[in-house]
């Protein structure tokens with residue numbers, strides 16, 4: 376559906392393509408029977424692009440995201456991140472992951488949770504300072520939790536915990552963010568606010584290093600609002616059924632949600648999902 380044309384060839388290290396997914400398939404074994412979860416997934420994600428993956432429950436979105444993040448291996452095909460296998464990118468802390476469950480350590484305060492990725496594996500990778508403050512402190516400010524830096528997870532609301540998870544994911548300065556329904560457990564009002572929060576944080580971070588986001592959701596509004604491109608998946612086995620370019624200006628704010636073109640994109644996406652799931 377989409378064709379990408381680059382004006383001129385660029386050297387290998389600075390190509391526009393950041394994530395390359397080639398012929399990825401995944402077959403699980405369930406009670407000694409094969410369960411095909413993904414088949415023939417081909418997708419190229421450009422550097423700095425915000426791509427959402429949408430589809431009904433069970434179509435393999437989480438499986439695909441875990442494969443991209445190197446958390447599990449596909450049974451077919453391969454994924455390359457900047458030309459390297461996901462596990463290597465993960466080892467170099469180039470990939471940040473946020474799941475639906477913020478999974479914070481309950482015995483660590485907000486600031487200690489955000490610092491955690493810099494401490495595991497004795498890793499100093501990605502450690503940097505930003506003027507007078509260190510980067511974790513700045514990230515906490517960026518996600519609006521300055522006043523809560525010493526609080527513990529149980530003292531925070533769900534939305535605040537998810538912001539801590541976002542700050543923690545950014546602390547190693549990953550160039551690729553993988554998010555699996557990160558706002559899925561939040562109420563609609565908080566969820567809507569978090570979308571804009573994410574766009575703001577991504578913009579301020581992306582300005583620095585062009586970070587790419589792959590975002591899993593089953594919300595049509597969320598996919599249109601956030602993305603440059605939406606990938607529609609269908610189940611049994613999970614395949615890419617269509618992709619939709621979202622050509623809305625950035626930065627995006629509440630105004631965009633009531634614009635005619637926004638509504639048109641949501642209509643098209645809804646139609647694609649309906650069409651493909653009936654096929």
Ligand code: ADP
Nearest residue numbers: 403404405412431432433434435436437438439
């Ligand atoms: P989604 O995130 O779109 O809801 P998943 O990737 O979680 O989809 O699941 C896709 C399919 O693979 C489902 O049928 C699910 O039951 C199956 N599946 C997912 N993870 C496993 C696993 N670890 N073992 C066996 N089957 C799995």
Ligand code: MG
Nearest residue numbers: 436437438555
């Ligand atoms: Mg899932």
